[in-house]
Amino acid sequence: MGGNPMRRITATVLCVFACVALPASGAQQADPAAPDAGQKKLPVIGPPSNVPRTSDPVVVDGVLTDQAWQGALRLTLPWEVNPGDNVPTSIQTVALITYDERHLYIGFEAYDPAPQKIRARLSDRDTAFSDDFVGVVLDTFNDARRGFEFFVNPMGVQMDLVMDDVNGSEDSSWDAIWDSAGSFTEDGYRVEMAIPYTSLRFQKSEAGQIWGLDLIRIYPRDRRYLLTNNRRDRDISCYLCQVGKIEGFEGATPGRNLEVTPTVTAIRTDASESLGADLEQGNTDTEAGITARWGMTPNMVASGAINPDFSQVEADAAQLDVNEQFALFFPEKRPFFLEAADYFVTPLNTVHTRTIADPEWGGKITGKADKNAIGTFITQDDVTNLLFPSSQGSSSLSMQAESTAGVARYRRDVGKTAVLGGIVTLRQSGDIPDAQNGVNDDPNVSGGSDYYNGVAGVDALLRPIPAATIRAQALFSQTEYPAQVAGAFGQPEGDISDTAFYGLYSHDKKNWSAWGRYQQIGTDFRADLGFLPQADIRQPVAGYEWRWIGEPGDWYSRIGVGGDWDLTEEIDGDLVERETELWTFVSGPLQSWLFLGGGVRDRAWLSETFDQEFLNWSIEFWPMSDLYLALNGGLSDRVDFAFFDPADEDAARQGDELRWSIFTRYNLGRRVRIDLEYEQRTLAIDEGRLFLAALSQLRLAYQINRRTFVRLILQHADVERDVDLYPDCVADPVDCGLTPDVSNLFSQFLFSYKVNPQTAVYLGYSDNRTGADRFLDGDPNTPGNQVTFEQTDLTETDRTFFFKVGYAWVR
Numbered sequence: 001m002g003g004n005p006m007r008r009i010t011a012t013v014l015c016v017f018a019c020v021a022l023p024a025s026g027a028q029q030a031d032p033a034a035p036d037a038g039q040k041k042l043p044v045i046g047p048p049s050n051v052p053r054t055s056d057p058v059v060v061d062g063v064l065t066d067q068a069w070q071g072a073l074r075l076t077l078p079w080e081v082n083p084g085d086n087v088p089t090s091i092q093t094v095a096l097i098t099y100d101e102r103h104l105y106i107g108f109e110a111y112d113p114a115p116q117k118i119r120a121r122l123s124d125r126d127t128a129f130s131d132d133f134v135g136v137v138l139d140t141f142n143d144a145r146r147g148f149e150f151f152v153n154p155m156g157v158q159m160d161l162v163m164d165d166v167n168g169s170e171d172s173s174w175d176a177i178w179d180s181a182g183s184f185t186e187d188g189y190r191v192e193m194a195i196p197y198t199s200l201r202f203q204k205s206e207a208g209q210i211w212g213l214d215l216i217r218i219y220p221r222d223r224r225y226l227l228t229n230n231r232r233d234r235d236i237s238c239y240l241c242q243v244g245k246i247e248g249f250e251g252a253t254p255g256r257n258l259e260v261t262p263t264v265t266a267i268r269t270d271a272s273e274s275l276g277a278d279l280e281q282g283n284t285d286t287e288a289g290i291t292a293r294w295g296m297t298p299n300m301v302a303s304g305a306i307n308p309d310f311s312q313v314e315a316d317a318a319q320l321d322v323n324e325q326f327a328l329f330f331p332e333k334r335p336f337f338l339e340a341a342d343y344f345v346t347p348l349n350t351v352h353t354r355t356i357a358d359p360e361w362g363g364k365i366t367g368k369a370d371k372n373a374i375g376t377f378i379t380q381d382d383v384t385n386l387l388f389p390s391s392q393g394s395s396s397l398s399m400q401a402e403s404t405a406g407v408a409r410y411r412r413d414v415g416k417t418a419v420l421g422g423i424v425t426l427r428q429s430g431d432i433p434d435a436q437n438g439v440n441d442d443p444n445v446s447g448g449s450d451y452y453n454g455v456a457g458v459d460a461l462l463r464p465i466p467a468a469t470i471r472a473q474a475l476f477s478q479t480e481y482p483a484q485v486a487g488a489f490g491q492p493e494g495d496i497s498d499t500a501f502y503g504l505y506s507h508d509k510k511n512w513s514a515w516g517r518y519q520q521i522g523t524d525f526r527a528d529l530g531f532l533p534q535a536d537i538r539q540p541v542a543g544y545e546w547r548w549i550g551e552p553g554d555w556y557s558r559i560g561v562g563g564d565w566d567l568t569e570e571i572d573g574d575l576v577e578r579e580t581e582l583w584t585f586v587s588g589p590l591q592s593w594l595f596l597g598g599g600v601r602d603r604a605w606l607s608e609t610f611d612q613e614f615l616n617w618s619i620e621f622w623p624m625s626d627l628y629l630a631l632n633g634g635l636s637d638r639v640d641f642a643f644f645d646p647a648d649e650d651a652a653r654q655g656d657e658l659r660w661s662i663f664t665r666y667n668l669g670r671r672v673r674i675d676l677e678y679e680q681r682t683l684a685i686d687e688g689r690l691f692l693a694a695l696s697q698l699r700l701a702y703q704i705n706r707r708t709f710v711r712l713i714l715q716h717a718d719v720e721r722d723v724d725l726y727p728d729c730v731a732d733p734v735d736c737g738l739t740p741d742v743s744n745l746f747s748q749f750l751f752s753y754k755v756n757p758q759t760a761v762y763l764g765y766s767d768n769r770t771g772a773d774r775f776l777d778g779d780p781n782t783p784g785n786q787v788t789f790e791q792t793d794l795t796e797t798d799r800t801f802f803f804k805v806g807y808a809w810v811r
């Protein structure tokens with residue numbers, strides 16, 4: 001390998017940031033009223049409403065009788081913006097807003113003509129989105145890019161999110177520390193919120209500030225009504241650019257803005273060495289860690305962690321991975337990485353922090369100054385996870401080798417809603433240890449040389465006219481794998497580099513949308529800190545959808561029809577997939593949603609190109625206020641990716657796939673929630689059924705009070721396969737990699753007590769049970785000799801006891 005890879009990556013980093021940051025000189029605070037080419041038809045927002053300051057104390061009890069509320073700003077929510085299109089509402093809602101030097105206070109009086117129909121239950125935070133609730137969206141930088149969302153149901157249950165209007169998404173995994181309370185009244189309910197400035201980010205200013213404000217009320221009955229104080233124009237593609245304004249907050253300060261959270265975690269795992277063997281008691285591992293967050297300024301935050309608590313008490317939702325080509329995606333849940341996570345989002349998934357498995361320490365700085373947003377973090381990881389993508393599938397490797405990972409992100413606001421950005425990621429490790437005692441997942445991988453991966457690129461969001469959105473990104477990567485890793489996984493040896501490109505144009509109007517997208521991921525492009533499981537592809541997509549919006553009194557809320565076409569080819573032009581799809585949907589009574597779609601595709605696999613047809617459906621509705629049902633399914637031709645014929649290595653086949661699932665949620669009273677899901681997938685050919693895969697999941701939660709709950713999770717997966725229909729299994733039943741039957745059962749019991757998201761106590765137990773058919777005897781190459789298998793029942797393979805406590809010290 002010629003030259004110093006770190007030097008080349010560093011040079012690329014400097015070039016990217018120089019190009020992107022060049023316009024930042026002389027930056028001033030974003031002015032939403034300033035002219036912006038191509039944006040002259042954005043809505044004209046009226047003058048800001050002044051928020052009075054209070055010197056009276058506020059007790060957050062959901063009653064709204066404190067003296068401070070008497071002089072508060074009063075606003076109403078007169079508009080229904082969904083399902084109606086800016087329809088005046090008869091449901092009365094009043095919001096009260098005031099502040100002092102440490103808190104923003106918001107109160108709601110939500111009147112209801114039928115208060116007995118109010119939906120409200122005790123639940124864990126961020127789980128009450130199907131209830132009645134009220135809340136606020138705050139654009140504290142007044143830049144129409146990012147907002148903080150705070151919602152509360154009538155029983156005081158909190159929900160908080162980050163609104164990312166640059167990428168058009170909401171993230172409920174963000175958690176802030178704030179106070180709330182709710183109470184029922186004879187004619188509705190009241191809610192009270194106290195949001196400390198330490199939980200917000202805003203521009204540093206001695207004078208008053210102007211913030212964007214959207215007041216929200218969700219009113220779920222026969223339909224799920226969204227009420228607000230702002231009209232919304234569906235011919236405009238941005239959301240925060242349409243909200244109203246409030247001003248005030250003179251002297252608002254986050255104080256020291258210091259949050260220190262020490263944690264202690266104790267875990268003991270008992271495991272068996274082989275299926276059916278007795279469990280051997282493990283040692284109790286006790287670890288102490290500390291995480292600190294310091295608001296250097298009201299808009300810039302530094303955080304760090306030593307031996308951080310990255311253990312997860314929330315089990316990932318199980319997924320079926322039978323006959324799948326690519327790695328499954330799992331969302332991030334760890335608090336350290338969730339801080340300002342939206343800053344690191346780009347059109348291509350360049351940063352996905354679940355790739356960082358077991359960090360020893362981490363440091364992070366995020367924030368915004370004027371029109372410039374930055375985010376950077378660095379971690380030391382005890383595990384190095386690698387994902388090897390290709391056009392037809394992906395493989396992975398987890399190595400017990402230390403690696404250092406770093407990400408730097410810069411974003412510059414341009415005009416009213418446009419954004420230019422740059423990103424750099426880098427991960428590297430020293431010598432890879434030999435494969436022994438489970439050090440590496442693959443026994444063929446022995447010790448090797450250094451590993452590194454670096455990615456650098458630029459991206460942009462433009463809105464040349466209000467209804468149009470243009471997104472673009474260009475990336476360059478440079479990678480080197482140890483020779484043994486490259487050889488074991490069919491990767492190029494030595495220094496490899498490649499590029500990736502993404503472009504999207506979408507045009508969204510009230511009654512129709514049209515879009516075109518193109519992405520190209522180079523053969524040797526690797527983003528090892530992101531999630532891009534497919535490479536060596538170029539893919540154009542084009543689509544169109546028409547919608548009818550119901551008027552008050554109509555039986556439907558929305559009806560739509562649409563279609564798209566996409567083509568996926570390898571970089572050298574070989575076909576991967578060509579698909580044409582049409583669909584229709586309707587939403588209406590009982591909060592119902594019905595979808596039906598289908599199409600045709602050409603699918604290439606190995607030496608074959610298959611003609612395929614497919615049909616997909618989805619139905620969801622609330623037959624009762626306490627019961628939600630969703631049914632999804634599909635029928636299609638699908639390639640059998642597990643098929644292998646020793647006599648013809650290029651042979652391929654496809655079968656008929658049927659997949660369906662049912663999900664139900666039942667709220668038993670105000671404290672119990674039951675989630676039950678069943679999913680099944682089968683693939684069959686003329687000779688018989690190749691496999692049946694089923695997944696059952698149960699979540700049963702009892703909420704003792706707002707802070708305390710107990711929860712049971714059961715996940716059962718079962719795969720039944722006819723190995724006689726696989727030529728390689730007939731030729732070599734031991735080494736074909738398939739067994740007739742595999743079954744797994746995971747269970748977890750959790751007790752949780754939360755004062756706030758960081759101050760919490762968890763006590764839990766989990767175990768895994770496995771059953772599988774094992775080869776016993778028989779020589780399939782001897783005529784008349786019978787191959788036999790032994791079927792084993794579900795047997796406990798491991799069990800874990802865990803305890804975790806954390807305390808957030810905030811100043």
